[in-house]
Amino acid sequence: MTAEQxxxxxxxxxxxxxxxxxxxRSQYPSALxxxxxxxxxxxxxxxxxxxxxxxxxxxxxxxTEDTKT
Numbered sequence: 001m002t003a004e005q006x007x008x009x010x011x012x013x014x015x016x017x018x019x020x021x022x023x024x025r026s027q028y029p030s031a032l033x034x035x036x037x038x039x040x041x042x043x044x045x046x047x048x049x050x051x052x053x054x055x056x057x058x059x060x061x062x063x064t065e066d067t068k069t
Contacts, residue, residue: 012059016042016049021062 001009016022025038041062 009059011061013049015061019044022059023062024057024059027058 012022021044022042023039024042025040
């Protein structure tokens, strides 16, 4: 992972550490991760953050009600 990639991921890592909802989706469509909207929320009880390099994922802090469009 490059410094630039880590810098992009830092807000997500911070949100995860603070137990705020984060979401992921595959960068590539598949049967398990359809690309329609495809965002999946991480269970708030999850204690391990895994970045799967075999299936590159996009990450984001889950939008709140006032930021959803």
